[in-house]
Amino acid sequence: MSDYLQVDVEHRLGDLSLRVSCALSAPWTVLFGPSGAGKTSLLRVIGGLTKPDRGRVILHGRTLVEMESEAWVPPGQRAIGFVSQRPTLFPHMNVTANVSFGLSGLDGPSRKERVGQMLDLFQAGRLAKRMPGDLSGGEKQRVALARALAPGPRLLLLDEPFTGMDADLKVSILQPLTVWLTERDVPAIYVSHDVAEAFQTVADVVVLDHGQVQAHGPANVVLASRREQLLRQLGPGAG
Amino acid sequence: MDQQAIFLTFRLATLTTLILLALSIPLGYWLAYGRARWKALVEAAVALPLVLPPTVLGFYLLVWMAPRTAAGRAVSAVLGHPLAFSFAGLVAGSVLFSLPFAVQPVTAGFRSVDREILEAAELLSPGRARILVWVLLPLVRPFLLTAAVLAFTHTVGEFGVVLMIGGNIPGVTRTLSISIYDQVQDFAYAQANHTALLLLSLSFLALLLIYGRRGRAGV
Numbered sequence: 001m002s003d004y005l006q007v008d009v010e011h012r013l014g015d016l017s018l019r020v021s022c023a024l025s026a027p028w029t030v031l032f033g034p035s036g037a038g039k040t041s042l043l044r045v046i047g048g049l050t051k052p053d054r055g056r057v058i059l060h061g062r063t064l065v066e067m068e069s070e071a072w073v074p075p076g077q078r079a080i081g082f083v084s085q086r087p088t089l090f091p092h093m094n095v096t097a098n099v100s101f102g103l104s105g106l107d108g109p110s111r112k113e114r115v116g117q118m119l120d121l122f123q124a125g126r127l128a129k130r131m132p133g134d135l136s137g138g139e140k141q142r143v144a145l146a147r148a149l150a151p152g153p154r155l156l157l158l159d160e161p162f163t164g165m166d167a168d169l170k171v172s173i174l175q176p177l178t179v180w181l182t183e184r185d186v187p188a189i190y191v192s193h194d195v196a197e198a199f200q201t202v203a204d205v206v207v208l209d210h211g212q213v214q215a216h217g218p219a220n221v222v223l224a225s226r227r228e229q230l231l232r233q234l235g236p237g238a239g
Numbered sequence: 240m241d242q243q244a245i246f247l248t249f250r251l252a253t254l255t256t257l258i259l260l261a262l263s264i265p266l267g268y269w270l271a272y273g274r275a276r277w278k279a280l281v282e283a284a285v286a287l288p289l290v291l292p293p294t295v296l297g298f299y300l301l302v303w304m305a306p307r308t309a310a311g312r313a314v315s316a317v318l319g320h321p322l323a324f325s326f327a328g329l330v331a332g333s334v335l336f337s338l339p340f341a342v343q344p345v346t347a348g349f350r351s352v353d354r355e356i357l358e359a360a361e362l363l364s365p366g367r368a369r370i371l372v373w374v375l376l377p378l379v380r381p382f383l384l385t386a387a388v389l390a391f392t393h394t395v396g397e398f399g400v401v402l403m404i405g406g407n408i409p410g411v412t413r414t415l416s417i418s419i420y421d422q423v424q425d426f427a428y429a430q431a432n433h434t435a436l437l438l439l440s441l442s443f444l445a446l447l448l449i450y451g452r453r454g455r456a457g458v
Contacts, residue, residue, distance in 0.1 A: 049358050076365035088355040092377045102363035
């Protein structure tokens with residue numbers, strides 16, 4: 001897979017000075033680093049929720065932002081799905097209305113069919129008529145994923161969406177998600193600060209610290225070259 | 240009780256409330272999410288009627304809309320008569336005077352919407368109008384109700400602006416509050432008492448509606 005995403009941005013936010021220049025090509029990239037490293041800020045810049053001070057983001061050859069020429073594609077036109085740690089479902093809409101919100105381009109029957117497919121994918125079909133306030137944390141996250149994937153994004157951004165979930169629940173969501181992404185050739189960037197989670201995968205890893213890329217490559221290569229440093233960074237209990 | 244004044248007052252309050260709701264949604268949205276440097280200037284101007292004596296507002300409206308001014312001539316050309324001492328003049332004065340009572344709750348409503356919910360909508364929808372209609376307006380509905388009730392009741396109770404702009408023409412500009420003033424001037428205290436009781440009850444019920452809903456919503 002050639003580079004699907006090129007990021008070369010600078011952005012200052014409070015104490016954090018984000019300066020990232022990298023190109024991603026792996027279907028699954030883990031963005032790894034300690035809290036405050038700039039992981040979420042980077043995802044927000046890619047998703048269009050934050051305008052960087054300088055630089056550009058190119059996705060599949062399309063310039064999403066280039067501050068020098070003031071080129072700017074709004075978040076809703078980027079075809080990027082974004083799921084955050086806290087599922088932010090629309091509280092006044094039931095599950096079906098939540099998932100169909102991003103499908104304004106489809107006619108009624110097609111929209112209904114797509115919503116059904118997405119809910120079935122995450123074993124959430126029985127939740128269709130429920131309101132977000134009546135759902136558990138895991139159920140909300142399933143619906144949030146179904147909503148993010150329903151419009152057919154060209155990139156999925158996952159900002160620690162499984163934090164606080166037990167391993168079984170996490171697997172039950174991750175398994176259909178990875179199948180869906182692989183079948184459609186949709187890459188994903190997954191934020192984590194859990195070293196075991198980050199380096200267990202077959203993904204590429206981008207290690208971010210103090211707003212800058214410290215390492216980037218296949219998980220096993222990055223781990224081998226930075227094992228001591230990563231363990232030090234994570235404290236005496238890690239290992 | 241002055242039936243004409245009751246009908247006129249409720250007609251004025253309904254029209255003013257509808258106009259204010261239509262104005263307060265875009266204005267409140269802009270005040271909540273806009274980034275213009277001069278936003279504070281607009282915010283201060285909107286809040287001005289809260290501290291300004293109604294007679295001052297009424298006086299300036301009379302001056303600006305006088306038939307010899309450009310604005311006055313334009314209004315006369317559209318309406319076929321000057322703004323002063325007309326029902327249209329009352330509506331214009333009421334809209335300006337009750338502006339903060341509608342705009343401030345709506346702005347507060349937009350500001351209260353969880354930023355992450357708004358961002359989730361922005362990521363899923365290319366259209367701001369779609370986000371406004373399907374996500375924001377349903378979420379700020381209680382604030383819209385508050386704005387409508389406050390604008391309506393405040394218009395019903397207006398006195399200074401109405402008197403300055405409209406005078407006291409039965410069936411055209413004499414509202415309930417002016418009717419009470421007239422009745423007191425005529426020593427018709429029983430009639431004034433009935434009219435005052437009507438206004439008092441209406442205002443109390445309106446506030447009860449707002450606080451009752453807030454109590455049920457747990458806010």
